[in-house]
Amino acid sequence: MGSQVVLDLISATIIFGSLLVIGMRMNAFTSENMQRIRGDVIVQQNLVAVITMVEYDFRKIGYIANADSSLGPDYGAIVEADSSHIKFYTDYEPFTTNGGGIDSVEYRFGLTAGDLVTWTPNPNDRYLYRNYNAAEMDNPAKVSLGVTQFKLTYYDYNDSNITPGVRPTPSSPINPDFDGNSVYDFNPTTKINTIQIDIEIQSWVKVEVDTALYGLNAKADTLTSYQTAYWRQIRLAAKNLRNR
Amino acid sequence: MGRTAIFMVIGFSMISLYFGSQAYDVKFETMNNAITYYENVQRTSIGSAGANFAMTKLTADTSWKGPGIDVKYPFSGGTFAIEVRDSSYSLTQYKVVNVETIYQGSNLDGSGTNVSEYTKIVLSPSSFSKFGYFSASDPASIVWVTGDTVFGPFHSNTYVYVNTNNSIDQPVFMDKATSRYGLNPSTGSRPDFKKGHYFPVNITMPSFTAAFQQIKNSAKFNGHYDSAGRRNSPRWFEGTPWWKSSPGTSVLDPSYDTVFLNFRSNGYLRIGLSSTNVVRADSLKDTLLSTFAPNGIMFFERFIVKVQGRVNGKYTIACASVGTGASKRGGTIIIDSSIVYVDTTTIGAGTSDDMLGLVASDSIAIAYNANNNPLSGVQRGVDIHAVVFSLYNGLGAANYNVRPANGQIRLFGGICQASRKPVGTTTPTGFKKSYHHDPRLLRRIVPPSFPKTGVFEILSWFE
Numbered sequence: 001m002g003s004q005v006v007l008d009l010i011s012a013t014i015i016f017g018s019l020l021v022i023g024m025r026m027n028a029f030t031s032e033n034m035q036r037i038r039g040d041v042i043v044q045q046n047l048v049a050v051i052t053m054v055e056y057d058f059r060k061i062g063y064i065a066n067a068d069s070s071l072g073p074d075y076g077a078i079v080e081a082d083s084s085h086i087k088f089y090t091d092y093e094p095f096t097t098n099g100g101g102i103d104s105v106e107y108r109f110g111l112t113a114g115d116l117v118t119w120t121p122n123p124n125d126r127y128l129y130r131n132y133n134a135a136e137m138d139n140p141a142k143v144s145l146g147v148t149q150f151k152l153t154y155y156d157y158n159d160s161n162i163t164p165g166v167r168p169t170p171s172s173p174i175n176p177d178f179d180g181n182s183v184y185d186f187n188p189t190t191k192i193n194t195i196q197i198d199i200e201i202q203s204w205v206k207v208e209v210d211t212a213l214y215g216l217n218a219k220a221d222t223l224t225s226y227q228t229a230y231w232r233q234i235r236l237a238a239k240n241l242r243n244r
Numbered sequence: 245m246g247r248t249a250i251f252m253v254i255g256f257s258m259i260s261l262y263f264g265s266q267a268y269d270v271k272f273e274t275m276n277n278a279i280t281y282y283e284n285v286q287r288t289s290i291g292s293a294g295a296n297f298a299m300t301k302l303t304a305d306t307s308w309k310g311p312g313i314d315v316k317y318p319f320s321g322g323t324f325a326i327e328v329r330d331s332s333y334s335l336t337q338y339k340v341v342n343v344e345t346i347y348q349g350s351n352l353d354g355s356g357t358n359v360s361e362y363t364k365i366v367l368s369p370s371s372f373s374k375f376g377y378f379s380a381s382d383p384a385s386i387v388w389v390t391g392d393t394v395f396g397p398f399h400s401n402t403y404v405y406v407n408t409n410n411s412i413d414q415p416v417f418m419d420k421a422t423s424r425y426g427l428n429p430s431t432g433s434r435p436d437f438k439k440g441h442y443f444p445v446n447i448t449m450p451s452f453t454a455a456f457q458q459i460k461n462s463a464k465f466n467g468h469y470d471s472a473g474r475r476n477s478p479r480w481f482e483g484t485p486w487w488k489s490s491p492g493t494s495v496l497d498p499s500y501d502t503v504f505l506n507f508r509s510n511g512y513l514r515i516g517l518s519s520t521n522v523v524r525a526d527s528l529k530d531t532l533l534s535t536f537a538p539n540g541i542m543f544f545e546r547f548i549v550k551v552q553g554r555v556n557g558k559y560t561i562a563c564a565s566v567g568t569g570a571s572k573r574g575g576t577i578i579i580d581s582s583i584v585y586v587d588t589t590t591i592g593a594g595t596s597d598d599m600l601g602l603v604a605s606d607s608i609a610i611a612y613n614a615n616n617n618p619l620s621g622v623q624r625g626v627d628i629h630a631v632v633f634s635l636y637n638g639l640g641a642a643n644y645n646v647r648p649a650n651g652q653i654r655l656f657g658g659i660c661q662a663s664r665k666p667v668g669t670t671t672p673t674g675f676k677k678s679y680h681h682d683p684r685l686l687r688r689i690v691p692p693s694f695p696k697t698g699v700f701e702i703l704s705w706f707e
Contacts, residue, residue, distance in 0.1 A: 045273075
């Protein structure tokens with residue numbers, strides 16, 4: 001146990017300690033990155049799930065399995081339409097659902113305080129409601145995949161932005177052509193030609209973002225934020241809107 | 245130190261391999277997620293391409309059957325196959341176009357299997373009744389001007405002649421508009437096409453046979469067909485024995501070439517004969533329409549037909565001429581007085597079953613008589629609830645430029661005509677126009693056996 005041995009032990013301890021710190025730091029860094037990337041994947045998967053559902057439904061607007069039937073007294077497939085809400089007629093599973101008749105589908109993005117998803121740490125995500133047929137209106141399916149934005153923008157046949165609003169109630173005149181109004185004015189949703197859909201999904205929890213990597217903030221080393229994925233369908237034109 | 249270094253290298257390698265594997269899994273999931281969505285979109289796009297291909301072929305040749313489901317067209321990394329089937333329901337003929345799309349899935353999940361998707365399109369012969377306004381040949385001298393509003397689908401098989409007023413007011417076309425040659429003038433005019441203007445779209449008037457043969461056959465089958473309007477014929481109403489049993493001398497009168505049809509709200513039809521503006525009282529007969537023309541189709545050949553009354557049910561009156569030049573007989577429908585539906589309160593709900601088609605080989609004219617002129621100086625207008633079709637002529641008003649001004653023609657239905665005809669002047673004489681489209685016509689609630697355009701229209705598109 002001469003001094004040489006002691007020096008060797010000290011040197012070995014320092015080297016080993018350094019390697020251990022490097023290893024631990026590498027482990028932590030890699031784990032953190034993995035967590036962030038996996039969070040991105042989850043957000044991406046949630047986004048794809050939501051847009052697949054929305055695209056599938058919206059492409060069916062106005063579809064009628066029985067070509068001789070009609071969409072009822074509403075003068076058009078879309079009943080109500082505003083920036084966070086749309087209700088339309090279509091026909092799913094024509095031989096088994098709703099007696100083979102016309103189905104109604106309604107999407108509504110909750111904008112009130114009661115529509116916030118409270119069981120996630122993210123204070124921004126809200127429920128996206130999907131109603132399927134009138135019988136289920138009181139108990140809609142709630143999509144809570146971190147949807148923080150669901151915005152619908154409508155365009156007419158001249159590609160001008162329009163605000164169709166809500167169709168007049170059934171108490172309004174049902175014979176518009178006999179009292180001076182046109183069917184076209186009666187239900188402004190018939191003006192809709194294409195729809196732009198904007199959806200934003202966020203992660204449930206915040207992650208740390210290395211600002212040095214992204215150049216986000218020169219003053220702080222790290223920044224916590226929710227991972228966000230954004231999708232825009234620029235012009236969705238339901239094929240059956242233009243029939244007849 | 246050598247052994248320790250080896251341990252360190254092995255250790256770091258294992259750590260790197262572990263995290264590398266994790267990173268690969270995440271990358272795999274990300275790629276798989278993106279590719280799955282891409283493949284779905286691609287599959288849908290290939291299906292749409294195949295369906296559009298089939299629609300184009302069917303437009304060019306309505307008898308096209310498609311190569312069948314076994315013939316695969318390669319397209320954009322996948323294939324599509326097309327099968328066209330004829331189908332019918334009730335009296336309506338359909339074409340069902342099935343498009344099978346096959347797109348090979350990615351190998352990321354180890355499967356790489358083909359995934360099929362189906363697009364199904366149902367088409368049906370398009371009827372002229374769907375148009376709010378159809379004109380085969382608009383004269384350049386009659387233009388759409390500020391204040392004109394057209395309800396219902398519009399087609400002009402020439403240009404859409406419009407004024408060149410650049411004010412914000414402009415002719416408005418509320419529904420889908422099509423034309424063969426587009427706008428005239430193409431610049432400087434600002435018509436408002438609320439549902440777009442598409443051209444070139446060529447829809448011609450059918451031939452005489454195509455327009456009338458099906459109506460004739462249906463009338464013979466289970467409606468009322470009458471071809472005895474020619475002069476010197478004793479057979480005024482074939483197939484109506486009660487009429488033959490009480491012919492009187494009028495049956496043999498060669499001057500009778502006009503038939504009056506007065507629709508009664510109780511489902512009866514009052515029929516009379518004349519060769520003048522006044523129907524002969526001794527020729528009047530009341531008959532229940534459900535037995536006179538069970539399928540609602542009445543076909544009169546060689547006659548001039550005058551109509552009025554309250555329509556209770558769904559009917560088509562066809563009036564075809566015979567002969568040419570000086571020997572031409574019949575083919576004109578005259579609106580003798582207003583003709584309206586009994587049930588106008590449930591039309592918006594689509595439950596009213598009152599509907600009338602007036603199909604003439606020649607003109608459809610509003611008569612110049614006391615019914616259609618002002619009463620004690622009060623302008624009353626005339627109501628026409630019908631879809632009118634004039635093969636060689638148009639809807640006009642008799643003596644339009646000399647008759648007294650009498651308010652509006654309140655037409656509820658649609659107009660299909662070879663060319664526009666005047667109904668009044670700005671003097672003013674005659675009528676102004678208030679034409680509205682019957683929304684039921686777009687829901688395929690149409691007068692029976694109304695003439696078809698010869699092309700197919702898409703009823704439903706499933707993908």
